Amino acid sequence: MSMTNYVIVVILVVILNLREKEIRPSRLWITPVLFAYLMLSSVTTIDLTPGSLLIYLICIVLGLALGAWRGKLQKVRVNPDTGKITSQGSIAGIVIFLAVMLIRHLTEYWGAHHAVLSISTGLLFVSLANVFARRYFVYLKYKQLAAYK
Numbered sequence: 001m002s003m004t005n006y007v008i009v010v011i012l013v014v015i016l017n018l019r020e021k022e023i024r025p026s027r028l029w030i031t032p033v034l035f036a037y038l039m040l041s042s043v044t045t046i047d048l049t050p051g052s053l054l055i056y057l058i059c060i061v062l063g064l065a066l067g068a069w070r071g072k073l074q075k076v077r078v079n080p081d082t083g084k085i086t087s088q089g090s091i092a093g094i095v096i097f098l099a100v101m102l103i104r105h106l107t108e109y110w111g112a113h114h115a116v117l118s119i120s121t122g123l124l125f126v127s128l129a130n131v132f133a134r135r136y137f138v139y140l141k142y143k144q145l146a147a148y149k
Helices: 003-018 030-042 050-073 091-109 114-148
Strands: 075-078 085-088
Touching: 003 091, 030 114, 050 091, 050 114, 075 114, 085 114, 091 114
Parallel strands: none
Antiparallel strands: 075 085
């Protein structure tokens, strides 16, 4: 992916995350499932050595932790004007996302060494786990607000 495409993605992520939007629980899982499908279909050669499996496991745990953190930072509230439950991303959540994206992009330039490829693929697992965990925490906040609404 060219640098221009990354800049466009970054701008879109910032705009979309800072915009307040209604939470639709039935749609919370569409993006993570599509992302999982795209990621797993694009990673056709996952190296399954003990070392790479350890890297992937660490990356999944790291992604879940980052996603939980981002989910807790996400603002979920009942909009006083519409009465609908909305969410809005935080600057810290965007910074976390961008840092993971930057590290992933940098691994492409480090070369095609075995360890670098495992880390690069592992960073995809960080992103995937991050998305799932963040959506889960947003869903928990939604359920809590919907119960009192």
